[in-house]
Amino acid sequence: MSSDPGGDVDVLLIGIDACCLPILEPLFEEDRVPTLQSIWEAGPSDELESQIPPWTASAWPSLYTGTNPGKHGVFDFLRYDGYDWGVVNADAVGEHSIWELLDHHGLESVVVNVPMTYPPDEINGAVVPGFTAPENPPCQPEGILDEIREEIGEYKVYPTPGGDADAFEEYVDSVGMRSDAFRYLADRFEPDFGFVQFQVTDTVFHQYGYEEELVAEIYEAVDREVDRILEETDPNVALLVSDHGLGKYEGEEFRLNTFLREHGYVETTRGGAGMPSWQTIREQSLRKGEEKTEREPTMLERGVATAAQFGITTRRVGRVLESVGLDEVAKRYAPAGIVKASDEQVDFAASRAYMRSRVETGVRINLEGRDPEGKVSKEEYETVREELIELLEGVEAPDGEPVFEDVARVEEYFEGPKVDRAVDVMTIPNDWNYFLSAQLRDELFAPPAEPWNHKLYGIVTATGPGIEEDADLSGAHLLDVAPTILSALGVPRSDRMDGAPLEVVPPSEEMTYPEHEEGASAAAAGEDVEDRLADLGYLE
Structure with a gap:
């Protein structure tokens, strides 16, 4: 362990994107990640159920607000205004983050590389935004990124997209960058709460597929930095969590818009129209x-x-x-x-129903009065929804297996004032083994474009002198993380939260916080973000 000086953090949250037991267990067997293994085996640990859909842009806001997407309002990497679109950022998150609530009580936070934190909140402490921020993003406080670079050297939000050995080295180096920046800020601010996230544990799969040695090298780097962070910050309570899991898709790619075109719901056009690709x-x-x-x-x-x-x-x-x-x-x-x-593209304005984005995991009805050129009247709406549900429930893969585990009305999955931003019909792949695609092609089924992709279950484990070592974490959910962090700090949790504190700490009381004011610039993200989403396969 490193003996370098560091600042104390009372409660620490370490995010390891896409980390899950099927990835960790082979690494445990080969003794590749001794720090993670010792934490997992010594303290309360279990799988952490993600939300639906289990995608980065929506899952991290659910984790750090403790609310479902129907309340916080982020369902996808994109946000829609009629048939126009923009890349989502933190201004689209319509509920308070952990650090905003702590700021309300005069507590200080350091937040580094967490997705959906650009533009950063003005809080006591520091925020260095992560995924969906542009490179060289504004940080909180102003000028802190230059200060970080003066202290630790290079700091980049995004490593160069993968493909060769040099690019992969940037992936490994980025792990150290996150840790160096976080440890520097923890020492400078000595915050009550610290949150650092490692994204490349997910990105490596999107860029390289499952290359066993590359995955192991990334996890070894994370393991080293987790060890350094814990040693130098000496938290009373530390939680290690992931936003979702990741694994191989054994089923086919199913092109939902192709299916809807065959059944008369989707109209098409050519010439570059349609949603981003x-x-x-x-x-x-x-x-x-x-x-x-x-x-x-x-x-x-x-x-x-x-x-x-x-x-x-x-x-x-x-x-x-x-x-x-x-x-x-x-x-x-x-x-x-x-x-x-x-x-050939979906003509969204002319269609009755369509998949806007595979990340949304469902079908949007082109509804009159809600969508600019709606083709389905309000009187027809429920009938069309029922038709779509019945039609999609019957879809079978070439081997006869059902493609969908569940096809249901959106309100069966989300509740809150922002449900209308979501799709109308949720289409949940069977065991998350089928790759849904919004692309129009001649063939309905094909091998998955990305055979390694998101799964429903990540991990949660806890360590530190302030935890209940015999706590039972079975049934833990992504939405439980935020109320657990607040409870660990003795701060009232929001009564709008959907999760409950995990047994690792005594629960705090609930209180009603002021309504969150949503930002105005959610649709104005940089081109760099669009390119990153494209490189990672989130935009088809």
């Missing part, structure tokens, strides 16, 4: 932090879109290239927008 944004500038979500098509893209109207599409050209062995070369070097420009 990785093809349109992959070549956009990544880390400039420009407040822009729209992009003008190039002259070549407009030409390709025109050609598509006459049936000359990139897929037709692709078949010819494949026949002469040049398809992979074309994919690598063709301007990305050209591919999207000729693809």
Whole structure:
């Protein structure tokens, strides 16, 4: 363990994105992560059930507010205004975070690399935003990022997208950056609450798939830094948690919009219309932090879109290239927008129902009076919902297995004033083994575009002199983390929280806090964020 000086933190929360038992257990057997293993085996530990949907942008706000998405309002990496879209940031989170509630009581926090914390809250302490922030984001207090860099050297929000050995080294290095920044701030501020998150334990799978040695190297780096953080901050209570799990999808990719097109719900168009796709944004500038979500098509893209109207599409050209062995070369070097420009897209304004984004995990009805050009009247709404539920419940994969574990009205999964931001029909994949896609293709089923992806169960474990060592964490849920942290600090938890304190600490009282004021700039994220989402497969 390191003997470097550090600042004390009373209650510590360490987030390890996508960490789960199927990933940890082989590492335990090979003695690759001794710190995590010792914590897991010595203290109260169990699986942590995530929310529906178990995706980063929505799950971390659920964890740090203790409320379901129907209350905090984030369901996806994107936020919608009619048929327009923008990348979501912290201004879209409509409930108080742990550190905001602590600030209300005069307590200080340090928060480093937590997703959905840009733009940062003005609190007692420090916030260095994580995922969905632009590179070089504004931090709290102003100027603290420059101070961090002067102290520890380079600090980047995003490592270079993967693919080669040099890029992977940046992934490993980023783990140390998070730890160095957090430990410096913990020493500088000596906060009551500290929260540091490691994202690359998820990102490595999206960028590299399951490469056993690469995953082990990432987890070894996290293990070393967890050891250093615990040693130097000496918390009374420490929780290690993940927002969801991750594993191999054994089933097929199911193209939901293709299915809805076959059944008359989806209308289509060509020429680059429709919701954002990785093809349109992959070549956009990544880390400039420009407040822009729209992009003008190039002259070549407009030409390709025109050609598509006459049936000359990139897929037709692709078949010819494949026949002469040049398809992979074309994919690598063709301007990305050209591919999207000729693809058939969902015409959202003309459709009756559609999947906007696979991350939303469901179907949106184009409702009259709610959506700008709604095609389903309010009188038809429940009938159409029932039709969709009955239709989707019957979907079977090629091997005869049901694709969906549950198809249900959205209100069966969420409750709160922001449910109307969600889809209308939830489509829960069977055992999270089927990869849902919003893309329109000729084939209804295909091998998963990303065979390693999110699962429902992460982990929770606790350590420190202030915990109940024999606490039972069975049945722990993501929504229980925030009330547990507040209880550990003896601070009243919000009566709007959906979770309850875990048994590791005595529960605090509830109180009513002022309503959270939602920010105004949620739709204005940088192009860098769009590119990151594309690189990680969250935008198709």
